[in-house]
Amino acid sequence: TQLLEQSPQFLSIQEGENLTVYCNSSSVFSSLQWYRQEPGEGPVLLVTVVTGGEVKKLKRLTFQFGDARKDSSLHITAAQPGDTGLYLCAGPLVGNRDDKIIFGKGTRLHILP
Amino acid sequence: EAGVTQFPSHSVIEKGQTVTLRCDPISGHDNLYWYRRVMGKEIKFLLHFVKESKQDESGMPNNRFLAERTGGTYSTLKVQPAELEDSGVYFCASSQGRTAFFGQGTRLTVV
Numbered sequence: 001t002q003l004l005e006q007s008p009q010f011l012s013i014q015e016g017e018n019l020t021v022y023c024n025s026s027s028v029f030s031s032l033q034w035y036r037q038e039p040g041e042g043p044v045l046l047v048t049v050v051t052g053g054e055v056k057k058l059k060r061l062t063f064q065f066g067d068a069r070k071d072s073s074l075h076i077t078a079a080q081p082g083d084t085g086l087y088l089c090a091g092p093l094v095g096n097r098d099d100k101i102i103f104g105k106g107t108r109l110h111i112l113p
Numbered sequence: 114e115a116g117v118t119q120f121p122s123h124s125v126i127e128k129g130q131t132v133t134l135r136c137d138p139i140s141g142h143d144n145l146y147w148y149r150r151v152m153g154k155e156i157k158f159l160l161h162f163v164k165e166s167k168q169d170e171s172g173m174p175n176n177r178f179l180a181e182r183t184g185g186t187y188s189t190l191k192v193q194p195a196e197l198e199d200s201g202v203y204f205c206a207s208s209q210g211r212t213a214f215f216g217q218g219t220r221l222t223v224v
Contacts, residue, residue: 042215
């Protein structure tokens, strides 16, 4: 059973377009992190959202944590080729004593110039 | 401040051989995790240390995998004997709180 479902799995769009990717679960997370991973590198943390309904912005990237802390979205405005990469959501489940972090499979994003 | 570092970055070994991966966490981070990503699959949890103690090793595939963290600093993950299905990228992460910081990974190829 996949605890964190990410959609879409793959997305290829033209430079300048907007897009949203999703991270969904039936479980409650105490926080959710978004990472971006590029080939040959480890995941790099983009943002952590903690409070239900929280919205965080990182330049053209907007991250939202669902009110029930079961889902999150990442919206990119005016996508650039440099946004290309694998976007992963991850987080520790509520009640998980040991902070074990669960990962989604990721959304592979390709921005065409 | 140095991030999480892993060594080696790549390893190609023959089936049946032994390989040891090393992870140096961020200084002061008590939590150290090992994860593995097999091609086409999600990153999967292997185990979690809190200082030198194994907090959770439920993700270790089998007894061919042995992780240690002597002194609560760096950690090693040994695979002995390696099998073809052990190929993948092994990530180490450390945290002192709810956010994990990852190393660049070790790409292991068993041929």
